[in-house]
Amino acid sequence: MTGNMIMDYSLLILFLPLAAFVIQIFIGKRLPRQGDWVAIGAVVTTLILSIAMFTSMLIGQEPQFAQEASFTWLNMGAFKIELGFLVDNITITMLLVVALISSMSHIFSVKYMEGDIRYSRYFAYLGFFTFSMNGIVLANNLVSMYMFWELVGVSSYLLIGHWFEKASAADAAKKAFLTNRVGDIGFFIGILLIFSTLGTFTFSEIFDSIAAGKMGGTLLTFAGVGLFLGAMGKSSQFPLHIWLPDAMEGPTPVSALMHAATMVAAGVFLCVRLFPLFTPDALIVMAYVGGFTAIFAATIAITQNDIKKVLAYSTVSQLGYMILAVGSGAYIAGFFHLVTHAMFKACLFYGSGSVIHAMHHALHKKHDHETDPQDMRNMGGFKEKMPITYWAMLISTLAISGVPLFSGFLSKDAILAGTLSFATHQPIHFLLPVFGFGAAVITAFYMFRLIFMTFHGKPQMAELYDDIRESPREMTFPLILLSTLSVFIFYTLPYFNPFSDHGWYTELIVASDAAVPGNPTSHFIAEGIHHAHYPAMAISLIVAALGIFLSWSMYFKKKISADDWAQKLKPMYNLSLNKYFFDENYNRFLYQPFLKLSSLVAYIDWDLYDKYFINGFGRVTKVFSFFTGRMDYDGLDQTIIDGIGRSVRHTGGALKFLQTGRLQNYLLFALLGVVVIVLVQSF
Amino acid sequence: MDSLNTYLFIAAILFSLGLFGVITRRNGVAVLMGIELILNSANLNFLAFAKFGGMNMSGHIFALFVIIMAAAEAAVALAIIINIFKNFHTINVDDVQGLRQ
Amino acid sequence: MIDAVFWFIVLLTLGSAVTVVLHQKLLYSAIALLFTLFGVAALYIFLWADFLAGVQVVIYVGGILVLIIFGIMLTNRISSVNISHTSVQRGIGGLAVLGVLSILGIMILNTPWHQADYVEPTQTTASIGTLLMMDYLLPFEVTSLLLLAALIGAVMLSRRGE
Numbered sequence: 008m009t010g011n012m013i014m015d016y017s018l019l020i021l022f023l024p025l026a027a028f029v030i031q032i033f034i035g036k037r038l039p040r041q042g043d044w045v046a047i048g049a050v051v052t053t054l055i056l057s058i059a060m061f062t063s064m065l066i067g068q069e070p071q072f073a074q075e076a077s078f079t080w081l082n083m084g085a086f087k088i089e090l091g092f093l094v095d096n097i098t099i100t101m102l103l104v105v106a107l108i109s110s111m112s113h114i115f116s117v118k119y120m121e122g123d124i125r126y127s128r129y130f131a132y133l134g135f136f137t138f139s140m141n142g143i144v145l146a147n148n149l150v151s152m153y154m155f156w157e158l159v160g161v162s163s164y165l166l167i168g169h170w171f172e173k174a175s176a177a178d179a180a181k182k183a184f185l186t187n188r189v190g191d192i193g194f195f196i197g198i199l200l201i202f203s204t205l206g207t208f209t210f211s212e213i214f215d216s217i218a219a220g221k222m223g224g225t226l227l228t229f230a231g232v233g234l235f236l237g238a239m240g241k242s243s244q245f246p247l248h249i250w251l252p253d254a255m256e257g258p259t260p261v262s263a264l265m266h267a268a269t270m271v272a273a274g275v276f277l278c279v280r281l282f283p284l285f286t287p288d289a290l291i292v293m294a295y296v297g298g299f300t301a302i303f304a305a306t307i308a309i310t311q312n313d314i315k316k317v318l319a320y321s322t323v324s325q326l327g328y329m330i331l332a333v334g335s336g337a338y339i340a341g342f343f344h345l346v347t348h349a350m351f352k353a354c355l356f357y358g359s360g361s362v363i364h365a366m367h368h369a370l371h372k373k374h375d376h377e378t379d380p381q382d383m384r385n386m387g388g389f390k391e392k393m394p395i396t397y398w399a400m401l402i403s404t405l406a407i408s409g410v411p412l413f414s415g416f417l418s419k420d421a422i423l424a425g426t427l428s429f430a431t432h433q434p435i436h437f438l439l440p441v442f443g444f445g446a447a448v449i450t451a452f453y454m455f456r457l458i459f460m461t462f463h464g465k466p467q468m469a470e471l472y473d474d475i476r477e478s479p480r481e482m483t484f485p486l487i488l489l490s491t492l493s494v495f496i497f498y499t500l501p502y503f504n505p506f507s508d509h510g511w512y513t514e515l516i517v518a519s520d521a522a523v524p525g526n527p528t529s530h531f532i533a534e535g536i537h538h539a540h541y542p543a544m545a546i547s548l549i550v551a552a553l554g555i556f557l558s559w560s561m562y563f564k565k566k567i568s569a570d571d572w573a574q575k576l577k578p579m580y581n582l583s584l585n586k587y588f589f590d591e592n593y594n595r596f597l598y599q600p601f602l603k604l605s606s607l608v609a610y611i612d613w614d615l616y617d618k619y620f621i622n623g624f625g626r627v628t629k630v631f632s633f634f635t636g637r638m639d640y641d642g643l644d645q646t647i648i649d650g651i652g653r654s655v656r657h658t659g660g661a662l663k664f665l666q667t668g669r670l671q672n673y674l675l676f677a678l679l680g681v682v683v684i685v686l687v688q689s690f
Numbered sequence: 691m692d693s694l695n696t697y698l699f700i701a702a703i704l705f706s707l708g709l710f711g712v713i714t715r716r717n718g719v720a721v722l723m724g725i726e727l728i729l730n731s732a733n734l735n736f737l738a739f740a741k742f743g744g745m746n747m748s749g750h751i752f753a754l755f756v757i758i759m760a761a762a763e764a765a766v767a768l769a770i771i772i773n774i775f776k777n778f779h780t781i782n783v784d785d786v787q788g789l790r791q
Numbered sequence: 792m793i794d795a796v797f798w799f800i801v802l803l804t805l806g807s808a809v810t811v812v813l814h815q816k817l818l819y820s821a822i823a824l825l826f827t828l829f830g831v832a833a834l835y836i837f838l839w840a841d842f843l844a845g846v847q848v849v850i851y852v853g854g855i856l857v858l859i860i861f862g863i864m865l866t867n868r869i870s871s872v873n874i875s876h877t878s879v880q881r882g883i884g885g886l887a888v889l890g891v892l893s894i895l896g897i898m899i900l901n902t903p904w905h906q907a908d909y910v911e912p913t914q915t916t917a918s919i920g921t922l923l924m925m926d927y928l929l930p931f932e933v934t935s936l937l938l939l940a941a942l943i944g945a946v947m948l949s950r951r952g953e
Contacts, residue, residue, distance in 0.1 A: 671721070675713045675884055682890035694906060697838070698899045700801055704808055704831075706892040711812035713884045719862045723811055724826050728853065730831050733847075737838045739916075743905030747918045751927050752918065757850050758934050762941035764855045768862040769948035775866040778888050 035127030067408015093147030111485035113440030136162035197233025231289030242274030259360030268349035284521035299326030305449035318507025337425025354489035369474035399486035428535030451554025459562035697738035704731035813845030
């Protein structure tokens with residue numbers, strides 16, 4: 008594929024969904040079937056184009072392939088902003104992921120959102136999101152990345168709040184956007200620090216400048232941490248993780264697309280793209296934040312009863328894994344996990360969507376509007392009734408738990424190897440692998456808990472059970488496709504070793520060296536990973552088995568009673584169930600004081616400043632104008648203007664005596680006049 | 691003292707006196723008398739210039755005509771005064787104030 | 792000797808003129824006017840205008856003064872011979888007149904009059920007659936018209952009623 012074709016395809020991939028958005032927004036409602044075929048058509052075309060690009064990448068076998076094209080957006084002499092595309096192997100892979108999951112979401116939504124009151128608008132927003140996400144993927148500079156970053160945040164807001172009549176959905180949308188913005192402040196500061204020092208926004212130029220030593224040390228660390236803050240917000244890392252669980256208020260296809268596979272992955276993508284500019288200090292911060300998030304979110308997931316919330320915290324935890332990978336230097340492994348996670352997490356979400364859909368139907372039939380269709384405690388034994396859903400979700404759960412033969416095993420293994428090698432070289436950071444392996448245990452545990460509670464055992468609400476049925480084709484098709492893609496083989500082609508990640512991915516997507524002088528080279532990191540590979544694999548297998556066994560005995564065999572343990576560890580159970588009271592504490596210590604501050608400021612502005620100062624001005628002006636008016640009317644008009652008139656009249660009246668009507672008087676005046684004139688003349 | 695200036699001065703004094711009479715006297719006939727004085731002073735001037743100023747006989751002719759004018763004018767003026775007396779029953783020019791504002 | 796007479800006549804003329812304008816009683820003013828006119832006629836003689844002196848006496852004294860006295864008589868109650876009346880605005884009038892007089896005086900003194908040699912004319916009457924018929928014929932005729940008009944006018948004005 009020629010360079011030009013690549014760029015043309017990229018342009019099409021970027022703008023087709025935007026066109027679909029525009030069409031759907033303006034005339035969607037009037038099209039047949041409310042225009043969902045417009046959106047689906049655009050996205051599937053994108054998918055075809057990205058498959059074409061991907062195929063050419065596989066054929067070309069160029070690990071260092073990179074194409075860049077930019078145009079000058081703003082040129083003010085000394086200040087120039089250039090925007091453009093960067094297409095390399097990472098970009099092509101990511102484009103494929105986005106296109107695939109987006110198409111799946113579109114198809115899934117046809118049945119899931121059937122009869123929704125804002126059907127066409129929903130598809131429009133999906134198209135808008137796809138456009139924004141592709142923008143992030145294709146960006147070659149910080150400015151356009153930031154622009155599309157914000158656009159993605161907007162689409163998230165619009166889609167989470169799709170059912171905005173529900174107060175909780177509207178609040179969740181706001182929360183998502185605002186938390187994102189907090190992270191974006193850091194992002195923006197990072198951008199500014201880089202621009203003010205290096206004078207450019209383009210990635211390649213930044214990397215070159217840093218390698219040349221133009222920026223370094225604390226300043227670069229701060230810039231790196233700032234940029235990472237943006238990733239923290241977008242990828243829901245601790246402490247900005249609060250929005251992702253609430254974002255489950257949106258429709259499930261949206262959750263699958265954005266909050267599992269793509270949007271939240273944008274933060275990881277940013278870190279992967281900008282890896283060369285992170286200093287060791289920034290990377291350490293990243294690693295600890297990611298590692299802590301991984302284990303922290305996992306501990307919350309084990310007690311949650313809402314099926315989507317479990318998946319949400321699972322996503323947070325997995326994102327932590329990816330960030331941990333980038334921080335440890337194994338950023339290619341992190342990206343690998345991003346790709347595999349997109350597949351199986353989206354599949355899990357679609358599965359949960361399928362289950363919820365079935366529950367909705369059953370409850371609706373029974374005219375039951377109080378029971379929560381998403382609560383796992385109301386499910387149970389769905390395995391027979393929804394076989395396709397069951398098998399798809401089981402495959403995905405096996406993948407996420409890191410069981411061999413599945414994709415998740417390969418990617419997780421790579422990450423854990425990365426952390427292990429990092430800790431080997433710097434033993435002080437021993438916590439990182441502890442976080443990693445600990446989270447693996449817990450992940451396996453709660454994911455299988457979900458499977459057992461939903462699909463196995465006795466149905467908890469027997470009256471519903473009869474009406475539960477498998478979902479329609481449009482919903483099961485994505486399930487089948489994505490669960491298939493969660494098998495190891497698609498990532499190890501053309502090799503077939505399930506225990507080695509050696510395949511097209513590792514051959515084509517290679518790490519580049521860090522640009523920061525003094526950072527370990529990619530070669531060094533790869534060596535370390537290679538050495539730690541087998542120990543990590545062994546430990547992860549043990550750990551996964553432990554988690555599955557625990558879950559199996561608690562929820563399948565019911566040998567260990569979950570409730571007893573919950574009672575025994577009541578305080579910890581409570582903490583976990585209530586997400587460590589994060590939202591409550593944030594509210595008490597952050598939101599309320601800030602709201603109080605704003606109301607104080609508002610009071611000062613409205614009741615003090617406006618009332619006294621501004622109105623005072625008004626009153627003074629009024630008094631002043633009253634006096635000027637008086638001066639003008641009474642003084643000027645009456646006295647002076649009228650006065651002139653009056654005095655003229657008086658003078659006239661006074662001079663009336665001259666007109667005596669007597670001839671001799673006139674004559675006298677004439678004489679006097681003559682005398683005066685002559686006198687004046689002679690002088 | 692037979693010089694031009696003498697006669698001119700005399701004429702000037704006569705003129706002023708006549709003017710005084712015109713503007714001061716209340717009686718219409720008295721006003722008329724003042725006018726006659728003025729005319730006479732003018733005549734005196736003419737004749738003085740006729741002798742001293744080289745006008746010769748032209749001055750005399752002029753003075754003659756002035757006298758004739760005076761006669762005509764006196765006749766008409768007296769006729770008017772008599773009419774005023776008939777209408778206003780007074781010949782105090784003060785009392786004829788129809789044009790008063 | 793001639794000078795004394797001259798100044799006497801001047802005094803007479805001016806004194807009578809003062810009386811004309813200042814005297815309270817109208818008839819006395821008229822008599823004073825008579826003397827003034829006579830004095831002026833005498834001054835004419837001094838100016839070698841003997842014909843005009845005669846004309847002055849005849850027309851002014853004989854015609855106009857008589858008319859004036861007629862006017863006085865006709866416009867007052869006959870019963871009261873003392874026809875007295877006051878004057879008005881004497882003060883201001885006097886000032887104005889004094890002003891005029893001073894102007895005239897200053898003018899007379901300052902103007903360089905064109906003075907030519909004077910020769911006593913031999914025949915004034917003949918020259919006046921000749922001039923009237925020759926150089927000033929038109930004014931002569933116009934004057935006669937004027938007199939006619941004045942005559943008719945005066946008669947018209949003084950008719951009774953109708």
